[in-house]
Amino acid sequence: MLLxxxxxxxxxxxxxxVQLARGLTxxxxxxxxxxxxxxxLAKQGIKAAHVVEHDVLSDYAPEAYGExxxxxxxxxxxxxxxxxxxxxxxxxxxxxxxxxxxPFAANCTQISGTGRPWLITRIRGGGMLLEDAEMDxxxxxxxxxxxxxxxxxxxxxxxxxxxxxxxxxxxDELARTRVIERTEREAGVxxxxxxxxxxxxxxxxxxEGYRVLExxxxxxxxxxxxxxxxxxxxxxxxxxxxxxTGTKVAPKLYIACGISGATQHWVGCMDAKAILAIxxxxxxxxxxxxTYSVIGDLHEVLPAVxxxxxxxxxxxxxxx
Amino acid sequence: MSLDVLVCVKxxxxxxxxxxxxEDGRDIDTRHLGFTIGPHEECAVxxxxxxxxxxxxxxxxxxxxPPEVAEQVRYAIAMGADRGVVVDTGxxxxxxxxxxxxxxxxxxxxxxxxxxxxxxxxxxxAGHYQVGVRVATELGWPIVGGIKxxxxxxxGVRLRREIADGSEVYQLSLPAAVAVKEGLNLPRxxxxxxxxxxxxxxxxxxxxxxxxxxxxxxxLRQPEEKRADSVLLGxxxxxxxxxxxxxxxxxxx
Ligand SMILES: Cc1cc2nc3c(=O)[nH]c(=O)nc-3n(C[C@H](O)[C@H](O)[C@H](O)COP(=O)(O)OP(=O)(O)OC[C@H]3O[C@@H](n4cnc5c(N)ncnc54)[C@H](O)[C@@H]3O)c2cc1C
Ligand SMILES: Nc1ncnc2c1ncn2[C@@H]1O[C@H](COP(=O)(O)O)[C@@H](O)[C@H]1O
Numbered sequence: 001m002l003l004x005x006x007x008x009x010x011x012x013x014x015x016x017x018v019q020l021a022r023g024l025t026x027x028x029x030x031x032x033x034x035x036x037x038x039x040x041l042a043k044q045g046i047k048a049a050h051v052v053e054h055d056v057l058s059d060y061a062p063e064a065y066g067e068x069x070x071x072x073x074x075x076x077x078x079x080x081x082x083x084x085x086x087x088x089x090x091x092x093x094x095x096x097x098x099x100x101x102x103p104f105a106a107n108c109t110q111i112s113g114t115g116r117p118w119l120i121t122r123i124r125g126g127g128m129l130l131e132d133a134e135m136d137x138x139x140x141x142x143x144x145x146x147x148x149x150x151x152x153x154x155x156x157x158x159x160x161x162x163x164x165x166x167x168x169x170x171x172d173e174l175a176r177t178r179v180i181e182r183t184e185r186e187a188g189v190x191x192x193x194x195x196x197x198x199x200x201x202x203x204x205x206x207x208e209g210y211r212v213l214e215x216x217x218x219x220x221x222x223x224x225x226x227x228x229x230x231x232x233x234x235x236x237x238x239x240x241x242x243x244x245t246g247t248k249v250a251p252k253l254y255i256a257c258g259i260s261g262a263t264q265h266w267v268g269c270m271d272a273k274a275i276l277a278i279x280x281x282x283x284x285x286x287x288x289x290x291t292y293s294v295i296g297d298l299h300e301v302l303p304a305v306x307x308x309x310x311x312x313x314x315x316x317x318x319x320x
Numbered sequence: 321m322s323l324d325v326l327v328c329v330k331x332x333x334x335x336x337x338x339x340x341x342x343e344d345g346r347d348i349d350t351r352h353l354g355f356t357i358g359p360h361e362e363c364a365v366x367x368x369x370x371x372x373x374x375x376x377x378x379x380x381x382x383x384x385x386p387p388e389v390a391e392q393v394r395y396a397i398a399m400g401a402d403r404g405v406v407v408d409t410g411x412x413x414x415x416x417x418x419x420x421x422x423x424x425x426x427x428x429x430x431x432x433x434x435x436x437x438x439x440x441x442x443x444x445x446a447g448h449y450q451v452g453v454r455v456a457t458e459l460g461w462p463i464v465g466g467i468k469x470x471x472x473x474x475x476g477v478r479l480r481r482e483i484a485d486g487s488e489v490y491q492l493s494l495p496a497a498v499a500v501k502e503g504l505n506l507p508r509x510x511x512x513x514x515x516x517x518x519x520x521x522x523x524x525x526x527x528x529x530x531x532x533x534x535x536x537x538x539x540l541r542q543p544e545e546k547r548a549d550s551v552l553l554g555x556x557x558x559x560x561x562x563x564x565x566x567x568x569x570x571x572x573x
């Protein structure tokens with residue numbers, strides 16, 4: 001039996017994890033920290049759900065989550081445990097594995113084998129490379145890279161999910177890493193979810209140079225992004241940075257202005273449906289790997305693009 | 321309240337637009353590459369130095385790996401750390417259980433005691449997301465990851481983490497561990513006096529072979545690239561109409 005931790009931070013990629021788990025066995029049980037999700041599980045062919053309940057789990061608490069899972073694993077003796085490779089999915093599974101003193105493979109795209117050993121493929125460097133590895137473990141601990149699922153419908157084999165309650169024995173001390181305060185962000189176009197990202201690198205030249213990128217982003221209802229050079233120079237806040245150690249984006253269109261396309265940047269934007277590179281260097285990797293390119297100085301190209309959009313909007317306004 | 325802080329950093333290759341692999345595919349071909357520490361860890365070093373400057377105490381940097389990791393430890397000293405520790409395992413890359421075991425072993429060997437141990441949220445090359453958690457669990461210390469704000473409070477640290485729709489706060493008493501992310505601060509460039517000091521610094525070396533963990537790297541592969549040849553829309557500002565045609569086609573304008 002495989003245990004699937006559905007819910008650490010409600011990441012939509014849990015369906016990818018379902019697909020990898022179902023690829024290994026039909027015998028998949030879910031772990032929930034909130035019973036209200038149980039209904040969605042039958043559609044995915046998940047037979048049983050273990051709802052973990054305890055006062056210490058009243059808000060996100062990585063150590064307590066890891067300890068609760070370790071106790072559940074001790075009771076159910078699954079052959080493996082999977083979760084989504086989100087930031088918190090990885091954090092909780094690391095706590096689980098550390099408590100089990102078992103190996104843990106993060107961000108897997110493939111899992112096969114039976115434990116002695118497991119054969120896995122995982123991503124490294126945010127997707128720069130793939131690693132094939134062997135994992136020697138009775139009970140394997142894995143997270144699944146978002147997007148690694150086959151996308152195929154999982155054939156359901158169950159009509160009703162058997163929902164069981166599990167109350168772990170958690171010392172109060174484990175509440176020491178529980179969230180004590182939350183603040184919500186104001187709504188607005190966020191870099192991670194924008195349809196268009198207008199992103200600038202060293203070629204922008206200065207903090208003021210980003211005004212033209214902001215103007216285009218505003219016209220297109222998009223967000224402004226940047227490379228690490230821009231962050232390090234203090235031209236943009238780190239929250240704008242795209243890449244391995246910044247935000248991973250997957251917009252309809254990524255406009256890369258004066259960005260060379262280093263791998264650490266590329267892994268942050270490679271999932272865009274289309275990439276438009278604006279660069280003075282026709283051989284820049286960002287240009288050769290882009291969908292569309294314009295060769296030229298971004299400070300000449302962008303104002304012309306903005307003027308063209310305004311002109312078309314105006315004539316559409318007068319004619320229509 | 322003064323703080324003695326330890327920062328764990330990893331020596332990682334810094335490739336450009338392509339990651340070259342060795343012929344047998346077992347590793348990155350680093351013959352023509354430089355090495356660095358990951359941005360998360362650079363921010364951890366910067367924060368440790370700032371905590372010392374603000375509250376007193378000390379900043380120590382530790383790296384596990386072949387003797388060459390001394391280069392990254394010295395870089396951190398150039399940024400302002402007081403002391404460097406090399407845990408020489410003779411090997412290029414250990415699996416995360418072995419790395420954690422090596423750090424825990426070194427903590428036992430050192431005569432120093434720490435209030436706070438800082439890690440990167442994940443290593444820049446391997447991204448195992450676990451070495452910090454394993455070390456903290458072994459020590460029985462609390463640890464939280466994804467941290468982008470640290471504030472020293474009475475007897476502890478107040479930590480801020482950004483999540484998709486806002487932020488979370490944690491309060492840990494010391495001793496504690498924390499895994500941080502880039503954006504925590506803007507790391508300084510080493511000063512010239514800093515570089516001179518780092519060059520001369522005497523590093524503590526601990527030689528130790530940890531037992532191997534259960535995750536064994538077999539080979540590395542390049543991911544497939546699906547993108548077709550780039551369509552050149554033009555040169556300079558004359559390309560603007562073609563660009564806007566594409567924007568309209570994509571339905572973003
Ligand atoms: C461990 C690690 C993690 C990293 N994480 C990230 C990350 O998350 N995000 C990230 O971005 N980087 C990251 N980096 C840094 C990365 O390796 C590159 O250094 C960085 O992406 C380069 O930024 P850039 O493209 O803006 O600058 P450059 O590489 O200097 O490129 C500038 C480009 O601008 C073009 N240009 C110059 N002037 C103009 C002009 N007037 N008009 C048009 N084009 C012009 C040039 O032809 C060139 O192609 C990381 C590095 C390491 C080692
Ligand atoms: N070889 C190493 N030496 C020192 N610290 C390390 C090493 N490997 C990993 N770490 C620390 O553990 C963090 C998480 O690494 P990882 O579990 O590989 O993602 C890194 O950001 C470092 O702070």
